[in-house]
Amino acid sequence: MTAYLLHLAVLSGIYVILAVSLNLIIGYAGQVSLGHAAFFGIGGYTSALVSLHFGFPFPLAVLSALVVAGTCGLGLGLPTLRLKEDYLAIVTLGFGVIVDLVFLNLEITGGPDGLVNIPLPRLGGVVFRPQGLYIVLVLLTLLLILGLTYSLVRSYHGRALRAIRDHETTAQVMGINTPAYKIMIFTLAAAVAGVAGSLYAHYITFINPESFGLHTSILLLCMVVLGGMGSIAGSVVGAVILAVLPEMLRQFKDYQDLLYGALLVGLLILRPQGLMGRGKLSLKFITKKE
């Protein structure tokens, strides 16, 4: 039983990292990303591959995941985020599907079978085992990321981001380089998702494309919306609920999606700002701004 709870805690921790990073894009910069799981996957595969093929030690593998996922984010953000309209939603949706297909069809990623025997992380002489110290590793990373995120959103730059979310053109007239900020935050969020991918790969020690598809992207979006856009604490709560809930409802697995749907609809009606959010949820990638 403890092992099971520990497992849930580790998974929740990883999802919290993902949800918090996605919230930076959605809740702070006001952009919609529908392919966040792709960066999660890129991080996971990168970290696994460099460990398996080049024998990279864990810290270096995490760093590789961070750099590769971040670079992909930059590559995707550069052409799309310079535009004012919400092209990001469409582009990230497509990107998620493409990345998923790439994982599924490349030889190096092991196709549908994925990668196996990913080594457990080691630091010095310590091995972080799933039933043991792994949770410490996840929590430390999580705390570090939460700390950085909080200081970012409370800084001068965080305020600039929120100004962009509230009104992009006006933010620009205030002297805020809005494309640079949007690209910066998107790259950062992608890099953080890459780190989460690395933590996931070395925990499960076996990864396949299934974990990183559209389903996961939507799940992450739900976590952010449930918790409240623009609220870091909300993302933590939303991620934990949606990571733990499916496990609780294992015996009703067939009805899981039904429940998610009901949950989101109920939320939109009763509390459109999310559990802890302040701003109201606006599906502005469907409707038009303002």
Added chain:
Amino acid sequence: MLTLKSVQSGYGRAPVLKGISLHVRPGEVVTLIGANGAGKTTALSTISGLLPARKGAIEFAGQDLTRMRPERIVTLGLALVPEGRRVFRTLSVTANLELGAFYRQDKKQVRRDLEELRARFPILKERARQAAGTLSGGEQQILAIGRALMARPKLLMLDEPSMGLAPQMVTRVYDILRDLKKSGTTILLVEQNARAALKVADRGYVLETGRIILDGAAAELQEDPEVQRAYLGKGYREVWE
């Protein structure tokens, strides 16, 4: 200080400004009046760099603005109070004001300016921590003007500051503009409310479907039969949006 020479601009393929020329000298209050759709907002957007000028030249303080990005233009001392106020709704009043000074490096002076502004407009102090979206229209307009002033502009541009405000709030906003004029602020004021604008301005331009059809001293324009007929006269009614 600011000079536009036969500037053309618009959205997509539709031309809105069909070659306008105007200038603002230091210390002057110049107004650009015209009906809905004449191109007033387009003119301000083009000056601020939000829309590219297709033809013509825009010069401010000896610099060519036509190829400059909007976030650079504000650093030259050109601040805009946008149409419909556009305060950052979810941010606090103070955060809005501080964002007005976003580009400035002299943080100590920014703090002093903020205190000064609060002394001048006590409402900005009373509502300091309140989200800007919860303010009334008039209060938001004062905030938007305060936010622009925080940039320490050499030229302040206002886009229809009276739009959608209650009559007594319009008076209040124009009192502020008169104060700013007295303290020597250079202003380019775009208005549909010609009556109010011409009262405070030194000079004016009349914009009609993308062309300047008339210009002169504000007092002259007020007396001009064409302006009276089209903008001030009998057929004139205030348009609340």
